Amino acid sequence: MARIGVIGTGYVGLVTAVGMATLGHEVVGMDKDEGKIRKLKGGEPPFYEEGLEDYLKRAMEEGRLRFTLSTEEAVKGARYVFIAVNTPMDDDGSADLSQLLSASRSIARALDGFSILIVRSTAPVxxxxxxxEVMREEGKERGRDYELAYNPEFLREGTGIYDFLNPSRIVVGADTPEVAEEVMSLYEGINSPKLTTSIKNAQIIKYASNAFLAARVSFINEIAAVCEALGGDVWDVAEGIGLDPRIGRHYLRPGPGYSGPCLPKDLMALIRMSEEYGHFPHFLEAIHLRNEAQKRRVVWKVKEALGGVFTGKTVGVLGLTFKPNTDDVRNSISIPILRRMSKQGARVKAYDPMGGENAKAIFGDAVEVYNDPYEALDGVDAVLILTAWEEFAKLDWDRIRERVRRPYIVDSVGIFRRGAPEGWRAWTVGKGDLPSPEVSPESDV
Ligand SMILES: NC(=O)c1ccc[n+]([C@@H]2O[C@H](COP(=O)([O-])OP(=O)(O)OC[C@H]3O[C@@H](n4cnc5c(N)ncnc54)[C@H](O)[C@@H]3O)[C@@H](O)[C@H]2O)c1
Structure with missing residues (x-):
């Protein structure tokens, strides 16, 4: 079994560290964030991931996993060093490499033998x-002191550890087959398709995969709008499309648009990367533009439900995370949508089952975040559902109806696609057969 260091213990790094320890390797996870490391040393993940805490505790108890703030401690004696720092979107849409390069510098200074540095972050060509170059500045030469490999992560946030242990595929890019095979051997015991290729191909595979998922979401949102115009029902249409095995059902769920920490930034980075190398990817641009249009469409639907003005109105929002079963609000679609409504004069009250605390830090005073859905919806003029949490359908909608000013739901995720709760009027994404919204704010629905 191998000795592994993992630099960056965010969503991807922590899942990689816990997953590798679960496979039997000896792992040291390192992060520069003291709060995260303090929690991890106590066996507590700093964010919610289904099942992760059990795997984390077990690996720590069995002595195969520990955490540190010191790069030296993680790197020294480690034949393999995974790098899982963030590569966020820069101002112009390209990938910001500052964390990756600064981590590389610290690793270069800490290297004491030969290590294979395995980049797990989504990193452009x-x-x-x-x-x-950074390693060279620190006196370290590729081939002599270290080798490089690229091993993209395809996990879905929320089910990260399950996905690590049951991946759709494992892709390892390296510039020699020996390095690729050696890195792949770390995953022995995992039964999944395994692909070794060049570093560049592995990088493009990661970006193209996320661009393809984004394309499917934009596609079905386009078809949802077509259904609304033609009086169709996108929920039946999506099922009918997805039953074709050549197409498949995944990522064919209409909604307020894709968002979150990966899809938008990776699509933009792929666009910028292509442009930098002289290709202008109009199709990829269209995916992005369609997503922007969907956000505006949802805001417009709320405005329409309020009679055409946000000023003086209160909107109650259910769902702030970018998808259900996570507490991650980073780059969630809720951020631009709620800010837009707030800027146009609406008072915005919101609830999320897990993301409330993270949302408070993001929205500040612009949005009132409640820990209780009934309080969040008390006295509102319209309810906007933005995340498909199952619990929203099970709320006591009779009780809520008695406390709202107008019983109107803008259901951007389709939890009420089979019909609104009794006494409520709803717009559901992709359904063209429901009554159109009342335009007068005073009207009695
Ligand atoms: N979140 C996902 O679902 C997901 C899925 C696949 C790929 N990715 C990619 O993986 C990468 C990481 O994403 P994430 O969501 O885990 O990010 P994250 O922000 O949750 O984690 C990054 C961690 O790196 C730490 N860090 C930054 N610089 C450091 C340094 N110099 N030394 C030590 N630690 C440092 C940060 O403190 C943070 O804890 C990104 O490139 C992302 O695109 C993410």
Missing amino acids: GSLDAMV
Whole structure:
């Protein structure tokens, strides 16, 4: 079994560290965030992931996993060093490599033998060349002191550890087959398709996979709008499309648009990367533009439900995370939508089953975040559902109806696709056969 260091213990790094320890390797996870490391040393994940805490505790108790704030401690003696720092979106849409390069510098200084540095962060073509340059500045030569590999992560947030242990595929990119095979051997025991290729191909595989998922979401949102116009029902239509095995059902769920920490930034980075190398990807641009339009469409639907003005109205929002079963609000679709409503004069009250605390830090005073859905919806003029949490359908909608000013739901995720609760009027994404909203705010629905 191998000795592994993991630099960055966020969603991807922590899942990688826990997953590798579960496979039997000896792992040291490192992060520069003291709060995260303090929690992890106590066996507590700093964010919610189904099942992760049990695996984490077990690996720590069995002595195969520990955490540190020191790069030296993680890197020294480690034949393999995974790098899982963030590569967020820069101002121009390209990937910001500052965390990756700063982590590379610290690793270069800490290297005491030969290590294979395995980049797990989503990193654009050309970024590993920049790493080599930083390593050289610190006196470390590729081939002599270290080798590089790229091992993209395809996990879905919320079910990360399950996905690590049951992946759709494992892709390892390296510039020699020996390095690729060696890195792949770390995953022995996992039964899934395994692909070794060049670093560049592995990077493009990661970006193209996320662009494809984004394309499916934009596609079905387009068809949802077509259904609304033609009087169809996108929920039946999506099922009918997805039953074709050549198409499949995944990512064909209409909604307020894709969002979250990966899809938007990876699509934009792929667009910028292509442009930098002289190709202008109009199709990829269209995916992005369709997503922007969907956000505006949802805001417009709320405005329409309020009689055309936000000023003086209160909107109650259910769902702030970018998808259900996570507490992650980073780059969630709720952020631009709620800010837009607030800027146009609406008072915005909101509830999320898990993301409330993270949302408070993001929205500040612009949004009132409640820990109780009934309080969040008390006295509102319209309810906007933005995340498909199952519990929203099970709320006591009779009780809520008695406390709202107008019983109107803008259901952007389709939890009421089979019909609104009794006494409520709803717009459901992709359904063209429901009554159109009342335009007068005073009207009695
Ligand atoms: N979140 C996902 O679902 C997901 C899925 C696949 C790929 N990815 C990619 O994986 C990468 C990481 O994403 P994430 O969501 O885990 O990010 P994250 O922000 O949750 O985690 C990054 C961690 O790296 C730490 N860090 C930053 N610089 C450091 C340094 N120099 N030394 C030590 N630690 C440092 C941060 O403190 C943070 O804890 C990104 O490139 C992302 O695109 C994410």
